[in-house]
Amino acid sequence: MKKLIFITTTALLLGVGSTSCTKSEDAEKFNYTVDKFADLQILRYQVPGFEDLTLNQKLYVYYLTEAAQEGRDILFDQNGKYNLAIRRTLEAIYTNFKGDKESNDYKEFEVYLKRVWFANGIHHHYATDKFIPGFSQEFFTEQVKAIDPSLLPIREGKTVEDLIAELTPVIFDKDVMPKRVNLAAGDDLVLTSAGNYYEGVTQKEAEDFYAKMRKPNDNQPISYGLNSRLVKKDGKVYEEVYKIGGRYTKALERIVYWLELAKGVAENDDQRKVIDLLIEFNKTGDLKTFDEYAVAWVQELTGMVDFICGFTEVYGDPLGMKASWEASINFKNIKASARTETISANAQWFEDNSPVDPRFKKETVKGVTAKVITVAMLGGDCYPSTPIGINLPNADWIRRDYGSKSVTIENITYAYDQASLGNGFKEEFVIDEETRLLMDKYGFESDNLHTDLHECLGHGSGKLLPGVDSDALKAYASTLEETRADLFAMYYMADPKILELGLLPHKDAYKANYYSYIMNGLMTQLTRIELGNNIEESHMRNRQLIAKWCLENGAEENVISFEKIDGKSYIKINDYDKLRQLFGKLLAEIQRIKSEGDYEAGKEMVETYAVKVDPELHKEVLARYKSLNLAPYKGFVNPQYRLVENEAGNVVDVAVSYNEDYAEQMMRYSKDYSSLDSYND
Ligand code: ZN
Secondary structure, X not given: OOOEEOOOOHHHHHOOOOOOOOOOHHHHHOOOEEEEEOOEEEEEOOOOOHHHOOHHHHHHHXXXXXXXXXXXXXXXXXXXXXXHHHHHHHHHHHHHOOOOOOOHHHHHHHHHHHHHHHHOOOEOOXXXXXXXXXXXXXXXXXXXXXXXXXXXXXXXXXXXXXXXXXHHXXXXXXXXXXXXXXXXXXXXXXXXXXXXXXXXXXHXXXXXXXXXXXXXXXXXXXXXXXXXXXXXXOOEEEEEEEOOOOEOHHHHHHHHHHHHHXXXXXXXXXXXXXXXXXXXXXHHOOHHHHHHHHHHHHHOOOXXXXXXXXXXXXXXXXXXXXXXXXXXXXXXXXXXXXXXXXXXHOHHHHHHOOOOOHHHOOOOOOOOOEEEEEEEEEEEOOOOOOOOEEEEOOOHHXXXXXXXXXXEEHHHHHHHHHHOOOOOHHHHHOOOHHHHHXXXXXXXXXXXXXXXXXXXXXXXXXXXXXXXXXXXXXHHHHHHHHHHHHHHHHHHHOOHHHHHOOOOOOOOHHHHHHHHHHXXXXXXXXXXXXXXXXOOOHXXXXXXXXXXXXXXXXXXXXXXXXXXXXXXXXXXEOOHHXXXXXXXXXXXXXXXXXXXXXXXXXXXXXXXXXXXXXXXXXXXXXXXXXXXXXXXXXXXXXXXEEEEEOOOOOEEEEEEEOOOOHHHHXXXXXXXXXXXXXXXX
16 A cells, blocks of 8 residues: 555546546636646646635644745755755746847756756656756856856855856766666665765665664564664764754744644644644654654544644655655545545445455454545645645554544645646547546546545455465565455446445446546556556556456457557447456455465466556557647646735735746745755755
């Protein structure tokens, strides 16, 4: 299970939710698309329901959004030790440029700066490879020299020339700091990763350092290393802890300032306790306090407003210990949460009626309580690229003893959906008008339900037979686990029970999700793979596994077929009922593999259906996708919040607006929320 769900539903991956060739009324009124460059598109999201919060709740959100912005510099520095100096140098050029803005160099410069903002550094946010500028070194040198040196991040006692000499190879030389997170087996992962979580230590030294800290058989292990940089100076290895008075103190002081104000307007005592512990953690850096905070956070369920604002996910560390700074400020979407509550309340019925062998079913099952949220502000590692779902905390023992919170961020998925209207994707890849109309009508709702069923029930269903090792499926475990959860969701989506519970509006609504899933699994997800490569990522493997298995095992009855129209390939689903039966059959087999820990069968299943790509089809899909000129990755600008005062100077409201463009917002953040030094050696 992934703690952070970046893109779960297939349709969102490629922007084919409930798309339509004509823009909806809502999309006409609100401009969801903001900017497009390189492989990125910038969107804007709305915060529906904010106006309906009480003044106190609005203020609570407001103070937390301020805290959320203050961590941006921390992430830049964590992503690479030159990132802040590079960003500030580029921004100085951007602000002071006097030359020809139509020149190729300048246009490439703008693209590069926008990419640095997006990635919070010089490496691609997703692939983590360094991207190389399209402007020349001469242009860079010339522009830096043209700027008043007092506006540049020059080290003490150094000159403009020194700055240029230090940054040029980092920006331009493809062999210098080539990858932010290197996971290639055989390499020293610490020395070859450009992220700034280690300095001067080898992988072995880092591993030994933390191995010594861990206690054997600890039932509640501390997340050692989570909030520090590990350095070696004068032969000594030690931690620089992220805390007030320690590393990143200037930013953390600002964050705590806003958290204190937020505490003053919190909704209840539980929230105040959460904030107190988080402040305490920022002050002391004590990881035991961090666990206490996480326990308090997961138990706080009554407030409308919730948040994440600190060191959380460990994807940026090749050793998976050190957390990047991130923030998501949000409040509950009451109407949509009724859907996930209904699902959880009926968890036992779903377990009892599933098509798997009764020996593998749980006698008592508890659905994960998941809620649907509206995000009000994204920060740090959630900005501009954001997950659409979050499942925290990460510590396994807290999940075991206290559970976890699982959320779906519906105003973000809605913005994806609206922004994809009329982008031509469905017209290119969906076989006929009838299917397109079905997707227009029910795609958004059925995709959301898929995510809910996958998260609330799918992962939690079933059990291992006594004595079966939970690690038995090894490297195939996560693909098979995602496969299981998807199949559970899709098998039930077509069940009459779903209509009875009011979870879908029409008996055919599930077909929209079935079609987009199969089309994605067999064809369109290949747009994310380079020609000649196999499929590696576990969610992508799971989708192809399901789609290909159903294609082959339904061949005799012609359940799914490939059709050629004017030389182009399309997926046709000839029998939706039989497809559902195939999902049920495969679910039973995947559950058996998991429950019995049948490694060989799991391996066979993945290697046969999930990995290999048909090169001819792949080539065709890539060419058709390219012709649409779409950006494969998306991110968001945030709304702006403003305190509204009456004549007496009392705050009477918090106003939200959506007018900023991308560069404008980035420059404002760099001006108003930038407290760290350029170099934090
Ligand atoms: Zn999952």
